[in-house]
Amino acid sequence: MKLMAVTYEPIKTCKQTGARLGKVHTPHGTIETPAFMPVGTQATVKTMSPEELKTMDAQIILSNTYHLFLRPGHELIKKAGGLHRFMNWDRPILTDSGGFQVFSLSEMRKISEDGVQFKSHLNGDTLFLSPEKAMEIQNALGSDIMMAFDECPPYPAEHEYAKKSLERTTRWAERCLRSHARPNDQGLFAIVQGGMFEDLRRQSAAELTSMDFPGYAIGGLSVGEPKPLMYEVLDYTVPLLPANKPRYLMGVGSPDALIEGAIRGVDMFDCVLPTRIARNGTCMTSQGRLVVRNAKYMEDFGPLDPNCDCYTCRNYSRAYIRHLIKADETFGIRLTTYHNLHFLLDLMRKVRQAIREDRLGDFRDEFFEQYGMKEN
């Protein structure tokens, strides 16, 4: 694969909102933005085959330094020819740097200037991640977009802690840039931190954009803060990022948050929701969330979502899917996962079309009216 820089191609800005249509070019192909990126934590988007992901037009998937470092190990994946070869996915892959997962998954962590020492959540081994180690792992995986090693402060965090933390994240980003094995294709994104403080977000963005990364992520959000607060932080943080680079809002999100984030100029999103809630039979539909295992669907022979044309909705009924979930049949989870991923990918297709037609604000109002965030 010809190695090339990760670049952003702006296409147009929505006249009604701050949303923008664009393309992110990577060594393994192009991503149309705004884009939703399915999460594939352990080198698989749970229960989905690469062919099924292509059928629903997933243009990029995520995977994780932390999980793959612990199991099966990045050296094994390197021997297999890299993560694309190992999992038979020939489109773009973005990997997170592992810092966030250390804090959300492992115990006994010690954070220092050098990096983070922690216990494996699998076997209790004492392990260490640093900017250099995170880059070694991501280069071994061969991902197209790598994330700098950062600290995501807990919520809420004191101003002083958030300031100290962002300054260390900046120093870590510099160390990542220096230890990046593939400077020519520059697939390294920095992550803006600063908690919920405008002055700190400005400081973090200024320090990181002065190092001219090919892309920028907004970290430290979707960590338990109220949504209005997340939108407020986005309102003043997104404009600090260069207009000619991709903008990735980490860990977001639910359908309403994807639309609100796109309106504020975010290009890339990730969320574990579609695959996670599918496992307990919860589905995203145009009329809001539907818990298909509820008894009221026992004799409901209609599709999960009457407005959906995905494989699941064209071929199977709520009653059948409810039966599979209740019987703990894996096919049931495959059907709800397929539908949920298709729902979010299709939502972003509609968002991109609304930007083309300069009507994303109207689309938001229509969607919220229908979706209504109600459970039915």
Ligand SMILES: CNc1nc2c(CCc3ccc(C(F)(F)F)cc3)c3[nH]c(N)nc(=O)c3cc2[nH]1
């Ligand atoms: C859920 N909220 C949230 N998720 C956040 C994440 C994880 C994003 C991620 C990436 C890859 C995967 C993979 F499983 F597919 F691999 C899964 C999740 C963050 N990641 C970093 N580095 N900094 C942050 O400041 C940050 C803030 C985050 N808020």
